[in-house]
Amino acid sequence: MDEFQEILQDFLVESFELVxxxxxxxxxxxxxxxxxxxxxxxxxxxxxxKGASSFLNFDVLTHLTHHMxxxxxxxxxxxxxxxxxxMDVILESIDLMxxxxxxxxxxxADAGVDVVECVLKLDKIxxxxxxxxxxxxxxxxxxxxxxxxxxxxxxxxSDEDVEAEIERLLAExxxxxxxxxxxxxxxxxxxxxxxPEPSEADEKPKEVAPKxxxxxxxxxxxxxAEDAKAAAxxxxxxxxxxxxxxxxxxxxxxxxxxIGELVLAKNRLIKINDDxxxxxxxxxxxxxxxxxxxxxxxVTTDLQIAVMKTRMLPIGKVFxxxxxxxxxxxxxxxxxxxxxxxxxxxxxDKSIVEEIGDPLVxxxxxxxxxxxxxxxxxxxxxxxxxxxxxxxAYNEGNAIVIQIDDDGKGLDAEMLKAKSIEKGIITEKEADxxxxxxxxxxxxxxxxxxxxxxxxxxxxxxxxxxxxxxxxKLNGIIxxxxxxxxxxxxxxxxxxxxxxxxALLVGVQEEHYAIPLASVLETVRISKDEIFSVENRSVLRLxxxxxxxxxxxxxxxxxxxxDSSEHVYVVVLGLGSSKIGLIVDSLVGQEExxxxxxxxxxxxxxxxxxxxxxxxxxxxxxxDVAALMHMAKGVKATALVDEGSSTTKxxxxxxxxxxxxxxxxxxxxxxxxxxxEPLGVTLVEASDGQEALAILKxxxxxxxxMLVDIEMPRMDGYSLATEIKKYNRYKNLPLIAVTSRTGKxxxxxxxxxxxxxxxxxxxxxxxxxxxxxRNVNFKSEFLS
Amino acid sequence: xxxxxxxxxxxxxxKDSLSISHLDEVVQLVGFIIGEExxxxxxxTIQEIIKPISWTRVPQxxxxxxxxxxxxxxxxxxxxxxxxxxxxxxxxxxETRFFVLKQGNEVAGFVIDRLTMALRLKKGDIGxxxxxxxxxxxxxxxxxxxxxxxxxxxxxxxxxxxDF
Numbered sequence: 001m002d003e004f005q006e007i008l009q010d011f012l013v014e015s016f017e018l019v020x021x022x023x024x025x026x027x028x029x030x031x032x033x034x035x036x037x038x039x040x041x042x043x044x045x046x047x048x049x050k051g052a053s054s055f056l057n058f059d060v061l062t063h064l065t066h067h068m069x070x071x072x073x074x075x076x077x078x079x080x081x082x083x084x085x086x087m088d089v090i091l092e093s094i095d096l097m098x099x100x101x102x103x104x105x106x107x108x109a110d111a112g113v114d115v116v117e118c119v120l121k122l123d124k125i126x127x128x129x130x131x132x133x134x135x136x137x138x139x140x141x142x143x144x145x146x147x148x149x150x151x152x153x154x155x156x157x158s159d160e161d162v163e164a165e166i167e168r169l170l171a172e173x174x175x176x177x178x179x180x181x182x183x184x185x186x187x188x189x190x191x192x193x194x195x196p197e198p199s200e201a202d203e204k205p206k207e208v209a210p211k212x213x214x215x216x217x218x219x220x221x222x223x224x225a226e227d228a229k230a231a232a233x234x235x236x237x238x239x240x241x242x243x244x245x246x247x248x249x250x251x252x253x254x255x256x257x258x259i260g261e262l263v264l265a266k267n268r269l270i271k272i273n274d275d276x277x278x279x280x281x282x283x284x285x286x287x288x289x290x291x292x293x294x295x296x297x298x299v300t301t302d303l304q305i306a307v308m309k310t311r312m313l314p315i316g317k318v319f320x321x322x323x324x325x326x327x328x329x330x331x332x333x334x335x336x337x338x339x340x341x342x343x344x345x346x347x348x349d350k351s352i353v354e355e356i357g358d359p360l361v362x363x364x365x366x367x368x369x370x371x372x373x374x375x376x377x378x379x380x381x382x383x384x385x386x387x388x389x390x391x392x393a394y395n396e397g398n399a400i401v402i403q404i405d406d407d408g409k410g411l412d413a414e415m416l417k418a419k420s421i422e423k424g425i426i427t428e429k430e431a432d433x434x435x436x437x438x439x440x441x442x443x444x445x446x447x448x449x450x451x452x453x454x455x456x457x458x459x460x461x462x463x464x465x466x467x468x469x470x471x472x473k474l475n476g477i478i479x480x481x482x483x484x485x486x487x488x489x490x491x492x493x494x495x496x497x498x499x500x501x502x503a504l505l506v507g508v509q510e511e512h513y514a515i516p517l518a519s520v521l522e523t524v525r526i527s528k529d530e531i532f533s534v535e536n537r538s539v540l541r542l543x544x545x546x547x548x549x550x551x552x553x554x555x556x557x558x559x560x561x562x563d564s565s566e567h568v569y570v571v572v573l574g575l576g577s578s579k580i581g582l583i584v585d586s587l588v589g590q591e592e593x594x595x596x597x598x599x600x601x602x603x604x605x606x607x608x609x610x611x612x613x614x615x616x617x618x619x620x621x622x623x624d625v626a627a628l629m630h631m632a633k634g635v636k637a638t639a640l641v642d643e644g645s646s647t648t649k650x651x652x653x654x655x656x657x658x659x660x661x662x663x664x665x666x667x668x669x670x671x672x673x674x675x676x677e678p679l680g681v682t683l684v685e686a687s688d689g690q691e692a693l694a695i696l697k698x699x700x701x702x703x704x705x706m707l708v709d710i711e712m713p714r715m716d717g718y719s720l721a722t723e724i725k726k727y728n729r730y731k732n733l734p735l736i737a738v739t740s741r742t743g744k745x746x747x748x749x750x751x752x753x754x755x756x757x758x759x760x761x762x763x764x765x766x767x768x769x770x771x772x773x774r775n776v777n778f779k780s781e782f783l784s
Numbered sequence: 785x786x787x788x789x790x791x792x793x794x795x796x797x798x799k800d801s802l803s804i805s806h807l808d809e810v811v812q813l814v815g816f817i818i819g820e821e822x823x824x825x826x827x828x829t830i831q832e833i834i835k836p837i838s839w840t841r842v843p844q845x846x847x848x849x850x851x852x853x854x855x856x857x858x859x860x861x862x863x864x865x866x867x868x869x870x871x872x873x874x875x876x877x878x879e880t881r882f883f884v885l886k887q888g889n890e891v892a893g894f895v896i897d898r899l900t901m902a903l904r905l906k907k908g909d910i911g912x913x914x915x916x917x918x919x920x921x922x923x924x925x926x927x928x929x930x931x932x933x934x935x936x937x938x939x940x941x942x943x944x945x946x947d948f
Contacts, residue, residue: 261857600889
């Protein structure tokens, strides 16, 4: 049973690959019906599938492929010229074949698909009388086979057993060939249409079959076969070099996850290295550590790229189905169209290749249906009768661009606006403010359809909406350009991979958020005066565009406690076809991040795509740009400047003054306490910078001054001062450094980080007391 | 697999479940304090107990969800049981702990005020939850008694269920 399953799996994988290639070949064949190489290739596919399916007892599939094979065989021998009508039938049969394969994959049986009608058509073409028996048993099929062969080669009519044996051998042989070819295709190498070895196989039936009645022609045929054999080795060599191996995608996914963890660890290592460097400046071991860190980081990056490459597939896999689609549409719509492909070798992550297919189908259908005009209209407009659609893929930085151009009638911005107003998608006011480009983007709005009549091809108003959603899911950007009467150009810009992404880290108050860099168009620093308010929404005039703004704090409910300066940063986000400006407090930098899920408990939080672990071990949330844009619509602008400055209470007694002592040495804290206690002020102690910061944040006390030691574990005095100065309410808190560091540079650093006084140890109690009194404006009447 | 074999396995399973429900069976629990009350969860649902570490706030969530934290490379939600049980939030102190509970694939950290002890309770000493709070929606699995103390035994599965 297991063995059968294994064979079945191989059969399915192989067949699907073959069929995929088939579509493209067939369309090409229609253009060049004389191309024998192509015909041979297609014939072999039908044949291989037939051979394997009969071995696996899929009678319906065998029956169908057998008749396909008949027709193709005739064409191959020149008895039949393939015209559009015949091609329709062949294509129909291939569709059925696909359907059967899918059924087999799902149910392990080929029942449930009706092939009778198609088989009848095929039979008619191949010259039969249309008397085809309904399959199920193998017997009538064999009879058919003979009767079909009869017409083309009387010699072959001989021995049934010989025929069957040949079939079997041939099928086996073909399977091997195809496997090799498939392996090559998988390796990304372009495979010549018909490598010599199959042609050798083709000769075989003729070589063996005629033996019975007339042994005479065998010699000449053998010679031919030998020719083919002689030619074979040259083309075989590359196949031997290009060794491939089929790997379960799950294993690759697992590998990718592990690499993700490694990247995080690397980020962390780099961060720690930086910290150590700062702390032990000039130490010798630093250089060694540096070297190790850079090697680890370099190798990790290489490893990541290498693993990413193993997951890459050429986009040609998706492009392959389009020639066939265009061909079908040409007949259906009675238009003349051509498809040009370029850059099929461009590679993309497997998961993206899988997602990109549907959007492209919709876009191309749309171009065919709405873009390209009827031949008569085109001629009247002075264009060539045949419309051209170009599908092109290329790399651009860390992204891949898929560009779909057509030379059709182009988009009419005014018409789009009028239509949108009519459908209630936009208001007239909005329409007036819209640029042409924004108007073009309307085609992606849900419920929008420009076709006057709904056809089976498009116009139901769902297609382009789906495109937008799918591309957004991939963090992609859509760009439309169009010239009326000249054509339309759509550009899809999609990041190369989804698992490990480059992100822009932004800060808002004390929080950090990661924004996928693929969605960031630019960042600008603006003064607050440049922000205007229109209908309760903030907007910014950026060059010649009006950009609507939203504060990240309004979206993520961030409390405003820190000082907001005169300037803010605006991150211009682009996704799909829309744009928005996100106001943030600071730009932290660019970092490679790995998306981690937050588990089912926190899944689906609006605006958050996931979380990542940063170099310092903390968790940073990743912004879901699509959701953020949606949320931005409902957010009202809030005033950027917080006027509510904390009012200090009138001091009525000495203990109303609160001073914090920050020192890691208990003795030092005691000395300071002893010096200040006579004043009667309230004293709070902290043993290092982080503790001090935590006490400040709790807000239990209102501090009037802080005595800060410089040399402390976890967070030193300088960093503490810098941190404190970020807070709005502590901006004017006097920080007094109390330290044994006496160097001039230490003093300078103290000033830079915002210290107002610098007391060097040892000091007298009176001196300390007087400095504190001065800085807290101690009222003399409290002095006892 | 033959039907007979299945039958035998089923029988064995039944036996197992019978023996578990036996009254002398001992349950191991870990007790902890939230507010004034003592609660307990089965020891096997606890992945680990850690001292408070820093966490990241997650927007658009109820107040009892403090955010997420990094537990050796996994991002795990952090829930304040005080707030969840309707008490006022309290500053974390020396005795505060994060309980990391796990059931199936669901993992979450819970902030508790103080650990008490690991304890063994006989099944017989565990009473059903009071009628007023019993039922499928209840977070209470039962009430345990030991040395005059009363412990509320919580349903970990319910705690780990998202309810917003």
